[in-house]
Amino acid sequence: MRPVAIYSDLMGPDNVFAAIALPHLDAAFNLARWLTGSRADAEDVVQEAMVRALTYFPTYRGGSGRAWILQIVRNTAYGALKARRGERGAGHTGVDAAADIESIPDLADDPEKALILSDDLERMDALIASLPLELRETLVLRELEELSYREIAQITAAPIGTVMSRLWRARRMLTQAAAEGARR
Amino acid sequence: MSAGDCGKLLLLQAEIDGELDAAEAAALAEHRAGCPVCKRNEALLLAARQALRGATYHRAGPELLRAVATRIGAGGAAPQRRRTAVPWQGLIGFGAGAALAAAIVLTLLPFGRPQLVAALVDDHVRALQPGHLLDVVSTNQHTVKPWFDGRLDFAPPVKDLASSGFPLLGGRLDYVHGRSVAVLVYSRGKHLIELFVWPAKGTAGQPARSARDGYNIVHWTADGMSLSAVSDLEPAGLDQFAREWRQTP
Ligand SMILES: [Zn+2]
Numbered sequence: 001m002r003p004v005a006i007y008s009d010l011m012g013p014d015n016v017f018a019a020i021a022l023p024h025l026d027a028a029f030n031l032a033r034w035l036t037g038s039r040a041d042a043e044d045v046v047q048e049a050m051v052r053a054l055t056y057f058p059t060y061r062g063g064s065g066r067a068w069i070l071q072i073v074r075n076t077a078y079g080a081l082k083a084r085r086g087e088r089g090a091g092h093t094g095v096d097a098a099a100d101i102e103s104i105p106d107l108a109d110d111p112e113k114a115l116i117l118s119d120d121l122e123r124m125d126a127l128i129a130s131l132p133l134e135l136r137e138t139l140v141l142r143e144l145e146e147l148s149y150r151e152i153a154q155i156t157a158a159p160i161g162t163v164m165s166r167l168w169r170a171r172r173m174l175t176q177a178a179a180e181g182a183r184r
Numbered sequence: 185m186s187a188g189d190c191g192k193l194l195l196l197q198a199e200i201d202g203e204l205d206a207a208e209a210a211a212l213a214e215h216r217a218g219c220p221v222c223k224r225n226e227a228l229l230l231a232a233r234q235a236l237r238g239a240t241y242h243r244a245g246p247e248l249l250r251a252v253a254t255r256i257g258a259g260g261a262a263p264q265r266r267r268t269a270v271p272w273q274g275l276i277g278f279g280a281g282a283a284l285a286a287a288i289v290l291t292l293l294p295f296g297r298p299q300l301v302a303a304l305v306d307d308h309v310r311a312l313q314p315g316h317l318l319d320v321v322s323t324n325q326h327t328v329k330p331w332f333d334g335r336l337d338f339a340p341p342v343k344d345l346a347s348s349g350f351p352l353l354g355g356r357l358d359y360v361h362g363r364s365v366a367v368l369v370y371s372r373g374k375h376l377i378e379l380f381v382w383p384a385k386g387t388a389g390q391p392a393r394s395a396r397d398g399y400n401i402v403h404w405t406a407d408g409m410s411l412s413a414v415s416d417l418e419p420a421g422l423d424q425f426a427r428e429w430r431q432t433p
Contacts, residue, residue: 018256025252026374029244043248050252124238142201143236144374149203164194167201171232178235 017057020065021050027066027145028073034140035077037129041084042077049076067151074137074155081133127177134158135170142167190221200229238349241374303360304380304414305396307367318369319356328355332366340366340381341409348428350377370425377415377425384410391426393419402426 028049032042049072060068128136134156141152153160195212198204204212216222320331329342335357344352350370358367358380365382384405391404400422403412411429415422 018253021256022249022253025244025249026241029248030242030374033242039242042242043251046244046248047251047255051255054256124235125240128236128239139236140239143233144239144241146374149198149201161194164197168194168197171197171229174235175228175232178231 017054020060021053021069024066024069025050028069030144031070031073031137031140032077034128034144035074035133035137036080041080045077045080046073048080049073052076064151064154066145067147067154070141070145070147071155071157127174130177131170131173135166135173138163138166139170139174188221188225190215190219192216192219192222193225196222196225197229200226200233237373239373240351241371304401304412305399307358307360307378307380307414318354321354323352323354325352328352328368331355332357336364336366338366338383338409340368341407342368343429343432345370345425345428345432348424348432350425350428372415372417372421372425375415375417375421377413377417377422379429380410380412380414382410384408391423391430393423395419404430406430 025046028046029042032045032049033039036042036045049069053069053072056072128139131139137156138152138158141147141155147155149160149163152158152163156163158166192212192215195204195208196216199209199212216226320328322328322331323344323346325342325344329340332340332342332355342352342355346352350372353369353371353376355366355368358365360380360382363382365380368379368381370377370379388407389405391402394401394403399414399416400419401412401414402422402425403410404426405411413422413425413429415425417425
């Protein structure tokens, strides 16, 4: 992550909120971009989230500044998605209801096929983007932000067990899709 | 319990994600040793991780930083720039810098001298300041390469390594030890890699690695150029970057 000190040229000497929030701007944007699927929407979401965070700042009790900011970004993004999609709502794709973590993709004997995907960055991005929202956000927070299960649970307001099973589903779906693509 | 899960699936995943403590890991290791299901699931998890290395990390642009800073009352001013340059809008005041650089008789310290390593790392860290990273923003080597023409007294090689998992973000001009150098910026996940390029004095040399302040550096010379890759990427990843660079025509 970018060190806090380098933002000193943007902040007054005593803007504590900026010192906590601005170092996480990339993380905020990355999450918002992956949730909304658009740069412009992500920029709107991040701006709104940062203003909200400033409002909530008096209630911030320390701990991971990044998880706190990302939690607000995530909620703001869900609000934006809901507004965009109308009644259908943004979340709750029902992905957790299908309790089938035991089912295994048939590529399990040949996972190397998935590696072909790492040579095709655009397709990798498209596959992640096609994941259900809950799986996508969990995967992005783990693989791109390298956050702990506990932090992901906080940000996504889910129990750690749910985080773990979502991660597995997301990885399984990606590897399976990758193998199917490679087979074609 | 189905054929796909021996009951330890999520524990195994947690182990691969570095979430288990030593006691939990030891208990799992005992089970894993004789479990073909775990072996298969491990292969799948590792394949997924490998495939995900190439996923794009979307970075906030300088406009967003400025907009957010303004809205949260953090000064509200545009960030101070090291040069009076505005990325991708032309380099105001660039001419003066180039003339100065050209007028200097340039002597670079040989690599390995701590001063140069320190200078490269300092520059890398300084470049991470908002708006300082890129003078030319493009993932296309055919845009970045001509951009350097006329701005430097040499033509730096520019390669696109996106297919190897190191997409090009753009480039900038910089000054290291009093000489103007080309800096190519690549990404790997959320890590940035900066490749400093300047004319070499010696002959071709194999990559040598050093480290400073948590940053890794790989330096080599080829085709009359000195190249130094600086990043907070782990050493193996940076070695791979150097290897891909050298193998790409
Ligand atoms: Zn097992």
